[in-house]
Amino acid sequence: MNAQMILKQLMKQAGSGSGSRSSGGNDLKGMVDSLSSQLSGSGSGSGKSGGQSGGFDPKQLLGGGALGMLVGSKRGRQMGGKALKYGAIAGVGMLAWKAWQNSRGGSGGDETREGKPVEQLEANQQEERSLELLQAMIMAARADGHIDGQERAMLAEQIDELGADDELHQWVEQQLQAPLDAEALAQQADSPQAAREMYLVSVAIIDDQNAMERAWLDQLATALNLDDALKQELEQQAVAS
Structure with missing residues (x-):
């Protein structure tokens, strides 16, 4: 599989989205709302040039749309600024590591025991971690x-x-249809650092104002054995990124 290539592209999309939001260039909330309305059937036409609102092509969303689909395709979902935490995906490994250090009072960490950030892993390990994060x-x-x-x-x-x-592609299809099981997902984490990254990307995707999504985050944090201090730090990193 080529999961690490896909994750890198999603991280790149996220970095572009975060930059656009902070610079005031593109209206990401408007983009997501437009895509959401089209997915719910309110758009018209078809194909790359059809189904647009105000000249907006869904495939322009974050350079391809996969990340936008993940955070913005739910029907009836109100996407506020808190939900658009793209920066947490763009720098997931280093932000998760920073959150862990902050939760320990700023002390350094042992990568041998904790695991390295995804950005620093060798090819085979990065492929495995990428699958965990995509899942x-x-x-x-x-x-x-x-x-x-x-x-x-x-x-x-x-x-x-x-x-x-x-x-x-077959793996993604399986994940889209598999039962939601926080314990099974947590078992995929290959290190404490992987667990932190898995939680951080989940925070980035989820709208914590939605009760069902908040409940999933809490279940996942428990399954990943994240203490309250670390959990709070990861959520703060997602908001601040």
Whole structure:
């Protein structure tokens, strides 16, 4: 599979989204709202040039749309500024490491025991970690139960457009249909650092004002054995990023 390539592209999209929001360039909330309305059937037309609102092509959203689909495709969801935590995905490894240090009073950490940030891993390890993080993101996107069959198909298509190979495509399809199980997801974490990153990307995807999504975060934090101090630090890093 080529999960690390897909994750890197999502991180790049997230970095572009975070920069656009802070510079006032693109209206990301408007983009997401526009995409959401089209997914719910209010748009018209089809194809790359059709179904647009105000000349907006959904595929322009964060350079391909996969990340936008993950955070913005839920029907009836009100996407406020707190939900658009793209920076947490763009710098997931280092931000998760920083959150851990902050929770320990700023002391350094042992990468041998804790695990390295995803950005610093060797190729094989990075591939494994990328799968873990993609799985966490997909589970988080499904947490409110509003991704239907059509939206699952569209998300899979967007990930394919990022260059997913056949094996990864089949894996994504499986994740989109698998039962939501925080314990099973947590078992995929290969280190304490991986657990922190999995929680951070979940926070980035989820709207914590939604009761079902908040409940998923709490279940995942428990399954990942994150203490309250670390959990709070990770959530603060997501908001501040």
